[in-house]
Each structure stands twice: as C-alpha cells, then as structure tokens.
Amino acid sequence: MNISTSNSNNAAQAIALIIGGSSGMGLATAKQLLNQGITPLIVGRDESKLAQAQQMLSKLGLVETLRADLYQPQDIEGLISTIQAEQRHIKFLVNAAGYFKPTAFLDHSKDDYHAYQALNEATFFITQAVANNMVKHGGGNMVNIGSMWAKQAVKATPSSAYSMAKAGLHALTQHLAMELAEHNIRVNAVAPAVVKTPIYGAFIEPDAIDETLAGFDSFHPIGRIGTADDVAQTISFLLSDQANWITGAIWDVDGGVMAGRN
Structure with a gap:
C-alpha cells in the first residue's frame, strides 16, 4: 500500500x-484537476x-x-x-471504480452479482473514511460516477x-448529501450513458470496441457517444466552488438519452 509520488514536492x-x-473517466478527471493545480x-x-497514468500526468504536475x-x-x-492516517486534507473524492458486463437476468450467477455489490461495499467504507478526513479539515466535495442504466433499462x-x-x-449520493451537509461536504453524482472507456474491454474484443461503440452513436440525441473528457468536465465543475449550491444531484451526462430517443 505504498504511495508512489512523481516529482519531489x-x-x-x-x-x-x-x-x-x-484509466477512463477517473484518469480524465485527474488531468482536469491537475490543470487546476490540485494534486490527485x-x-x-x-x-x-x-x-x-503517473508518467502521463506527471508532465502536468504532482501526482500520487x-x-x-x-x-x-x-x-x-x-x-x-492509509486514508485514516493521511494528515493532509482530502478535499475532493471521486468514486470512479467500475465494472460492466451486460448479462441477461436469467443467466446471472452469484459471482456476477457480487462483482457489482462488492464494489459498492468498498465504495461505501472508503467514502466513510474520506468523509471523516473531510469533517476533520472543515469540509470537502465528493462526486460518484453512477450510470444512465440505473435510470433507464436498455x-x-x-x-x-x-x-x-x-x-x-x-441513493447513497442523496443520503450522504443530507447527512454531511452540516459538515460543509457536498456530494453529487453523474449518470453517463455510453462513454468510450476501457470498461468495455470486459466483454468486447479490443479490435472491435470502436466499431461496436459507434453503433450506439445514434442512440444519443446529440449524435455521438461520450468521451471520458465529456464526463470529467462535469465532475470537475461539481467539485469546484462554482457548484457550491449543488448537492444531492444526479446529473445526466448522457448526450440527451434521458431526454428522449432518436
């Protein structure tokens, strides 16, 4: 569990x-924050x-x-x-870990099911540890990466x-927004639709990813699937002081999918 740090400061x-x-939206967010002088x-x-990731990001500043x-x-x-021992202020938290492998309901196994629930359990207690750090340091901002699929079946x-x-x-996002507001902690989430990230490598051959995902362009009213940067820009905004009156929101960052279908 040793932390690796680029640069000496x-x-x-x-x-x-x-x-x-x-990788993916988490990496794109790290880049956005580095450009603002924030150490990820x-x-x-x-x-x-x-x-x-460290090699790429270290060109922009300090990264761990x-x-x-x-x-x-x-x-x-x-x-x-490690979080509990951290003396610095963890002012920002982005929960971007994910796994996605479409499987028919009638074919799901317990292992499939637990692959998703285990991530939620880890997220819950990691977020709890970060929240305690934020409380100690006077507040902070959190963004969870949710999904359009949680709102709409495809x-x-x-x-x-x-x-x-x-x-x-x-649901956790909204509950934490209520409970942590008194500690000056804002909690929001984004709900992306189809975004080109390595997550699709779990069930699509690498050589076929571009062609397969391109088939979903027309699914989005804007006419294309999303990029990691599309979502990271929204995450960066929600973490910023420009969004200081927004908490408990689940933002659709989905090329218009929740508005309607082509």
Missing part, C-alpha cells in the same frame, strides 16, 4: 482522491496502468498513485488505513445487477 495540503483513477492521488489495481484491488478485503483495509445491454448497484450509488 509532497507538501500540498489539499488533495483529490480518485478511486479508479488509472489516484487508486487503481493494475500496476502497469498506474505507472502509465496507490495500488489497491477493491475486490480484495486486505487491500480495502489497507487503503482505508434491452440491447441487459444490466440488471449493474443497474441495481448503480441505483444504490445514486
């Missing part, structure tokens, strides 16, 4: 913890992806990485211990267990 007093920050501590389970597998109880305990991508977990994350 580790004196920043406020940091952004990004769970699942080594990105957590991921793949050492090589973390190293690549920490390896933890949210499916391993000892890694979760180690991460929580027959082409059967996702009952995934959607159940993401709907729970949406």
